[in-house]
Every structure is written in structure tokens, then in C-alpha cells.
Amino acid sequence: MTNPYDGYIQQILELKHQLDEQSKLVEEEYCDAFNQIKEIALAVGFEDDKPIQPYQVEFQLSHRDIIMPSLPKEFSTAIDNLKRGKCNSQISVSELMKSLRAEWLGDEVVNGFIELLQNKRIGFLNSFFFTKLSKNWSLSGNRIDFENSKRWVKNNDLFSYEKVLIPINISNTHWVLSVIDNDEHTISVYDSLSGGRSCQNISLKIAAFVRRLADETGHLGTYNIIDIDDNPKQSNGYDCGAFTCKCADCISLGVPLEFTQKDMPKWRELLVAQVIVGKLIVPRD
DSSP states (O other): OOOTTHHHHHHHHHHHHHTTTSOHHHHHHHHHHHHHHHHHHHHTTOOTTSOOSSSOOSOOOOHHHHHSOOOOHHHHHHHHHHHTTOOOSSSOHHHHHHHHTTSOOOHHHHHHHHHHTOSSSEEEOOHHHHHHHTTTOBTTTTBOOHHHHHGGGTTSOGGGSSEEEEEEEETTTEEEEEEEETTTTEEEEEOSSOOTHHHHHHHHHHHHHHHHHHHHHTOOOOOEEEOOOOSOOOSSSSOHHHHHHHHHHHHHHTOOOOOOGGGHHHHHHHHHHHHHHTSOSSOOO
16 A cells, blocks of 8 residues: 655655755755655554654654754744735734744733644643633632633633643743643643742632532532742743743643753744744644
8 A cells, every 4th residue: 555645755865864955945945845754654544653654664753853843944934024014914014024033922912822722632821811711810719700701611611621821821921831630630730930828829719710620510529739940931021921921831742851951032923923834843633
């Protein structure tokens, strides 16, 4: 039987061999083909410690290839158009250009990207959910604004996902990512700065909401709060939104958080390109 992926695989191997000898045009074609093969590999359930089955192919994808892919032509064109002031997006050109530069990311870009990650396994609640939830928070009584915040999950069964990603904007000064893991029954917060007590308070608020929602819908509402302290850290005062989005990206891919501060300029370009185009470079199931 003919392998339907042989043509793609042969193309990528040949172009890779020619890279050092060919022109920039060939390099661009290689990048496009490389991303095609990544999409195919993910679609057929590729595991990075062995070749695609049942065919033996001497080709493997590293975590880095998936975490920091090259920009395919459609996405690089979107960035080029943005820099010329032409952008087909509901988000303003000025806001998108800010996101390309070393500046703080706004709600539109952060929510716009993480919403793209939502699929049958990964759920999403945008940053306004937590703002509403914690408006009148009282630590002593674990009081939350449950009724008003519940509308954010009215048409979205929170317990149907393996994980739910919640970007959190702390007073327009810092971004963190909260993750509800329905398989492990845990709640955690990924903070690219210090973490500590502020993350504990965030987890307590979300745990209180999940418990109330579980009581109403007949689900098990006991979730353990997990401290996360080994996630990548920023070394400046403005990349928290970019780190938050990258953490969400890696979690949705199921790969280690193998990125650093040095990756942020490239990641910002990847992030903005995907928001403009409205789809992911590396698709999810």
C-alpha cells in the first residue's frame, strides 16, 4: 500500500538537504513544507520518541520544533501587512503593534490567542471571568460573586474538558495563567514572576467557584491546589502576558514548558500572527 505521506516526507527531506546551497526562496518553501509535515504528524498522533507508524521514516520532531515553529507564508504575510498598517483583524493595528514590541499585552490579544487553543480537550474562560468572580472577594468567608460570574460558563460545560485555561489580568499590572485540571482534580497557577501568596489566593477563588458549580451540576467539586514554582520566569517587567500565552500554548500541546526569556521576541511574532490569521500554526486535535 502506498504511504499517503511519502510525498510530503520526501519533499521535506530533499529541501532540508538543499538548504545550505539554495536561495532564500527555497528556504521559505522548506519552512512551509516543514510546518505541513508537523501538522500531519500531530494529526496522526505522532509521538516524539519514535517515527510515524506503521511506516519507518527517519524523521522526528523535537519539542522545540513544536514550541517555536517557523512562520508559514500565510502568517508571515499577516505580520508584513501589519507592519505596513494593513490588518484584517478586529483588534486595532496599534494594539497588535504594541504586542509585537517589548510592551505589556492587553486583554484582547491574550484572550484572542488562548481562545484559539480551545478544542474538545481544552476549555477556555477569558480574563473577564476572573475579574467578575473576585470583585467582592472575602478571604475569611471564601465569598465570590458566583451568580454574576456563572454566566461565563452558561453555554460551556466546564467539567467536560480535560483542562480549562484561565488567563488572569491582575489590576492591569500582571498576567498569570490558572489551570483547572479535571482529570487530576487540581487547580494551579503559572506565574512568570514570583508566585506565592497571590497565586494561592487566585486558586482559592477559582476552587470556591468550581465547588459551587459542581454542587449545582452534580459533579465532584473537590480540587487540590497545586503550587507551581518551576515554570519559566521572565526577567523584565512587561513580558508576563507573553509568558502566560506561551504556558497555555505548551499545556494545550501537552509538551514541556521549554522556553525562556530569550524566546520572547520570536514568540511575540508567532503569537500576533496567529491572532491575526485566526488559527494556530500547529493545529490541535
